[in-house]
Amino acid sequence: MSTDILRTDAVTKTFGNLRALDQVTMSVRDGEILGLVGPNGSGKSTMINVLSGFLRPSGGQIHFGDTRIDTLAPHRVAELGLARTYQIPRPFSTLSTLENVMVGGSFGRARTDRDPRTTGMQWLEFVGLGDQADDAAESLTLHQRKQLELARALSCEPRLIMLDEVLAGLNPTEIEGAIELIKSIRDLGIAVVFVEHNMRAVKGLCDRLFVLQSGQQIAEGDPATVLSDQAVIDAYLGSQHA
Amino acid sequence: MTATQTRAPEAPTRPTDNAARRWTTPGVLLVLVIGLAALPTLQESLGLDAYLIVFGYTLFFWVTQASAWNLFSGFSGYLNFGHAIFYGAGVYVTANLARESDPNIFVAILGGALAAAVVAALIGYVIFHRGLAHEIFALFTFALAIAIGVLVRNVDAIGGGGVLMVSMVTYPEFLGSVNEMLYYLGLLLAVVAVVAAALVQRSRLGLGLFAIRDDERVAETMGVPTFRYKMIALVLAAAIGGASGALNAVMISFIEPEATFGIDVSVMVVLMALVGGRRHWAGPVIGAVLMFSLSDRLTGLGMTELSQLLTGLLLVVVIVGLKGGIHERWQRRPRAGLITFLGVLLVLLVTGLGGGFIGALLFALLAMIVVLVVPDAWWARLVNRSREGQPR
Numbered sequence: 001m002s003t004d005i006l007r008t009d010a011v012t013k014t015f016g017n018l019r020a021l022d023q024v025t026m027s028v029r030d031g032e033i034l035g036l037v038g039p040n041g042s043g044k045s046t047m048i049n050v051l052s053g054f055l056r057p058s059g060g061q062i063h064f065g066d067t068r069i070d071t072l073a074p075h076r077v078a079e080l081g082l083a084r085t086y087q088i089p090r091p092f093s094t095l096s097t098l099e100n101v102m103v104g105g106s107f108g109r110a111r112t113d114r115d116p117r118t119t120g121m122q123w124l125e126f127v128g129l130g131d132q133a134d135d136a137a138e139s140l141t142l143h144q145r146k147q148l149e150l151a152r153a154l155s156c157e158p159r160l161i162m163l164d165e166v167l168a169g170l171n172p173t174e175i176e177g178a179i180e181l182i183k184s185i186r187d188l189g190i191a192v193v194f195v196e197h198n199m200r201a202v203k204g205l206c207d208r209l210f211v212l213q214s215g216q217q218i219a220e221g222d223p224a225t226v227l228s229d230q231a232v233i234d235a236y237l238g239s240q241h242a
Numbered sequence: 243m244t245a246t247q248t249r250a251p252e253a254p255t256r257p258t259d260n261a262a263r264r265w266t267t268p269g270v271l272l273v274l275v276i277g278l279a280a281l282p283t284l285q286e287s288l289g290l291d292a293y294l295i296v297f298g299y300t301l302f303f304w305v306t307q308a309s310a311w312n313l314f315s316g317f318s319g320y321l322n323f324g325h326a327i328f329y330g331a332g333v334y335v336t337a338n339l340a341r342e343s344d345p346n347i348f349v350a351i352l353g354g355a356l357a358a359a360v361v362a363a364l365i366g367y368v369i370f371h372r373g374l375a376h377e378i379f380a381l382f383t384f385a386l387a388i389a390i391g392v393l394v395r396n397v398d399a400i401g402g403g404g405v406l407m408v409s410m411v412t413y414p415e416f417l418g419s420v421n422e423m424l425y426y427l428g429l430l431l432a433v434v435a436v437v438a439a440a441l442v443q444r445s446r447l448g449l450g451l452f453a454i455r456d457d458e459r460v461a462e463t464m465g466v467p468t469f470r471y472k473m474i475a476l477v478l479a480a481a482i483g484g485a486s487g488a489l490n491a492v493m494i495s496f497i498e499p500e501a502t503f504g505i506d507v508s509v510m511v512v513l514m515a516l517v518g519g520r521r522h523w524a525g526p527v528i529g530a531v532l533m534f535s536l537s538d539r540l541t542g543l544g545m546t547e548l549s550q551l552l553t554g555l556l557l558v559v560v561i562v563g564l565k566g567g568i569h570e571r572w573q574r575r576p577r578a579g580l581i582t583f584l585g586v587l588l589v590l591l592v593t594g595l596g597g598g599f600i601g602a603l604l605f606a607l608l609a610m611i612v613v614l615v616v617p618d619a620w621w622a623r624l625v626n627r628s629r630e631g632q633p634r
Contacts, residue, residue, distance in 0.1 A: 052463050078465035092456035094521070103453045106446045108465030156464055 005030045005160050005191050006051070006082075011060035011070075013043075013050055013215075020046040022215040023060070028160060033182070033192040035206030035223065037199075039235060043215040044195045045087065048162050051193075052084045053077040064160070079108035083158035087165040087195075089145035091137035091152075098124060098133040100148060104155030120155055127151040127181060143174050150181065154190075161185065162193040167201055179205060203227070211235070271436075278429055282422045290599070295425050297538060297600055299493065302428035304534045306486040307507065308514040308526035309435040313442055314479035315512075316520030318472060319455030320376055324383030326507040327365070327390055328358040328480035330499075332487025334394065337406040337497040347411045347427065350488045358484025359477045366476045370469050384508070391503030406497040420492065427489055435482045439523035442475070451475055452521075513553075517560045519567025528568050528607075532556075535604040563615040571614040575621070583610040 006028040013021040021043045028034050036044050049055040051062060053074035062070040069077050083104075092100050101123050105116030124130050127147040132140060140148060146166055153161050163182065167175050179201055186192055196202050202209070202223065209226040211219040213235040219226045226232055282295055307329060315322045332354030339345035339353065365386065369379050394401040410420075417423040442448045450471045453461035462468045491497060510533070511526075518529025533553065540549035564571045572579045587606035589595075596602030616624070 054459065054463070073467075073469075074462045075465050075467050078463055084463060086460070090457050090460050092453050092460070094456055095452060099449070099452075103449055103461065103466065104464050106449055107467075111465075152464065 003030050004028065005065060006193075007063045008051070009061045009063075011047075011050060011057045011062060013046055013055060014058045019215050021050065021057070024212070024215070024217050025060075026210050026217065026220075028191050028193055029208075031186065031189055031191055032207040033186055033194055033205050035202045035209040036193055036195045036212070037197075037202060037209060038212035038218075041214075042212040044212060045164060046215075047212070048084055048164055048193070048195065051162065052082060075108065078156055081109050081157070081159035082162070083153035083156040083160070084162040085146075085149035085153050085164055085166055087168065089142070089149050091140065091145055091148055093136075093138040095137055096133065097129060097135050097137050097140065097148060100137050101151050101155045104152055104157075107156075109157050116155075120151075123151040123155045126154065126184075128177070142169055143171075146170065146178070147181075150185075154185070158190060160191040160193065162195070164195050165197065167196055167198050175201065199227075275429070275433055279426070282418065282425055294599060295421050299421070299424040299428040300538075301531065301534050302425070302432040303486060303490055303493075304510070304514065304530040305432045305527050306428070306435040307483055308511045308518070308530040309432070309439045309523065310479045310482035310486070311511040312515040312520055312523070312526040313435075313439045313482070314451075314472075314475040316515050316525065317442065317448060317451040317455065318475060320472065320476075321380045321512065322383045322476075322479075322508075323380050323512065324385075324387035324508055325483060325511050326387045326503045326505070327361060327383065328483035329487040329490070329507050330387075330390065330394075330502040331358040331361050331480075332484035332489075333491045333494075333497060333502050334400060334406075335484070336411070336488045336491035337402070337408055338400065340408040340411070340491075341402065341406065344410045344412050347413045347423070347489065347492065350411065350491070351427070351431075351485045354488025355481040355485040358480040358487070362477045362480030363473065366473045370472050387503050387505075387508055391499045394499040394503065401499050404498070408491045408495045408497060411492050424489065424493055428486075431482070431486050431489060435486070436523060436527060438478065438482060439526075442478070443523050447471060447474065513557060515567075517557065517567060519569030519571075521566065522569050522573075525567050525569040528572075531603070532568070532607045532611075535600055535607065539601055539604055559611070559615065564611070568611060568614065572610075575614060578613050579610050582613045583607065586610075 004027040006026075008024055008026045010023045010025055011021055012019065012023055024043075024047065026047075036047065038044055046055065050057050050070070053069065053072055053076070057070050060070075061068060064077070064080050064082055067080060069080065069082070092103065095103075098117065098120050101120035102116040104123075105111070105114075105119045121130070121133060124133055127150050129144060129147050129151060132144060137145075137148060146169075150163075150166065166182075167178055170178060175198070182192060182194070182205055194202070194206060206223055208221060209219070209223050210217065211226060211229075211232050218235060219229045219232050278298070281290075281298065284290075285292065285294065307325065310328075311322060311325045314320065332351075335354040335357050336345060336350040339350055365383070369382060374382075395404065413423050417426055442451070450461065450466040450468075453464070453466050454468055454471065458468055494501075514529035514533050515526040516529070517533060518527065519525030533556070536556065537549045537553060540546065540552065560568065583606045586609040587602055590602035590605055591599065596605050
């Protein structure tokens with residue numbers, strides 16, 4: 001029933017002699033949460049950079065819906081409805097929290113007749129930053145900055161959102177709030193690519209998992225099956241429990 | 243179904259600025275511009291010095307150039323250290339038109355704007371298309387201004403073998419003497435520059451440029467067409483700078499490559515915007531008024547060297563004490579700043595202690611800076627003490 005919203009065909013990315021991504025073929029289905037996991041340095045962040053248009057793949061193709069996007073400028077990719085957050089939050093530091101979100105509402109796909117100030121305010125309320133709207137983004141705490149990352153990506157009104165370690169650095173209470181938030185993002189009909197090290201959150205949230213190791217795909221499927229796969233345990237969990 | 247339709251319940255709407263407040267600033271500025279436009283007509287009957295007309299033109303010139311520079315560089319964060327390229331393109335359009343016969347000033351201004359815009363488009367394409375960094379842009383523009391100066395010195399077709407003369411231009415009679423014509427058109431260009439900067443600041447273009455300034459990569463992933471926006475803003479800034487340069491050729495009349503493309507204009511506009519504040523259209527206006535009045539007064543007293551020293555000192559005070567420029571600081575104490583400025587201005591004008599209008603303006607601005615530069619902690623203590631002193 002569900003169709004693919006994003007598809008990569010044998011995507012390769014090399015930096016000099018290093019093959020950061022090696023013939024990766026991955027697809028994201030409409031409305032699902034896909035967990036993109038793997039040990040540090042396995043290519044998850046490179047994957048997100050390639051998907052969002054920041055890095056040109058050295059080989060292979062990427063399609064978003066019916067559009068080939070690996071040759072497009074990043075702002076064109078954003079216009080099509082692909083948004084991302086940054087692992088280390090990168091707010092526009094001299095703008096207010098609301099202005100940060102207004103950038104998304106003023107461009108591309110989200111650019112409509114509606115006032116970006118109004119829609120921006122709605123997204124801030126959605127992630128729980130309504131009271132900080134007029135604060136300088138610089139003055140936000142780490143937790144709030146992570147929330148702003150989400151609000152900002154959502155303000156672009158994406159069809160697919162890529163979350164790069166949004167839980168890292170948060171305390172258990174904050175993590176629970178963030179997990180609920182991610183569920184409500186899926187409930188809005190937005191597909192999610194979830195890059196995360198917190199395995200409990202990954203198991204709890206993801207519809208499917210895609211595992212990378214040293215730039216190569218080693219497993220794909222529903223979380224229970226994938227996480228009991230011996231190759232995955234060796235590559236990823238094994239290194240943690242050793 | 244789109245995400246918006248399935249969105250969480252609507253947030254309560256925030257109170258919008260009321261109309262009266264929204265129109266205060268444009269209203270005050272309109273009155274100011276009408277007053278300035280009437281000055282040459284009223285100057286004699288008010289008993290004002292005729293020098294004010296010349297001073298006024300040069301002030302407008304700097305307001306125009308600093309605002310133009312800021313529209314691109316202040317908003318986007320790409321510091322242009324070769325603004326004289328655009329200014330000079332305008333100057334040399336007038337100078338070359340004047341070789342054959344006296345050019346029409348409006349043709350010269352439009353030609354100057356066009357020439358500068360073309361140059362800016364070429365520079366912008368080369369730098370931005372390759373995605374080169376801020377530092378490269380700063381160095382490139384700085385070096386290019388010097389290179390163009392040398393080029394113009396050596397290519398007689400542009401530079402006329404070293405010196406070109408602009409002795410006269412044609413313009414409608416109702417603009418009065420040459421100085422009055424310069425004053426009126428200078429004021430017009432200053433209004434165009436300031437209004438353009440204010441409109442850009444409030445537009446989507448402005449928001450995009452601010453996003454580029456803070457984090458260009460993130461801006462691009464959020465849908466900001468960064469290349470196109472940088473090109474539009476740079477070309478617009480250059481066109482205004484070129485138009486103003488074309489007019490200024492009439493003022494300087496003796497046109498040399500070194501003076502035109504040298505660091506004077508390039509550095510001065512950067513300093514004016516830095517002192518006044520780069521994040522708001524009013525910043526470069528304040529900076530231009532302050533720095534030009536200062537240098538004018540000191541030069542008038544025959545203290546050109548002291549002028550440079552004090553300009554440097556002022557720069558140090560502003561950079562250390564007023565992070566973000568005078569305007570940003572003013573936003574935190576708007577009432578105290580405005581009352582100080584207007585109060586000192588009024589007292590000096592009435593008593594004549596400021597030594598004429600320009601001196602009064604300068605001292606009023608300096609007094610305002612003193613009030614703004616007081617550290618927050620001291621300021622809070624001062625305010626509290628004065629409140630305690632008041633009867634209940």
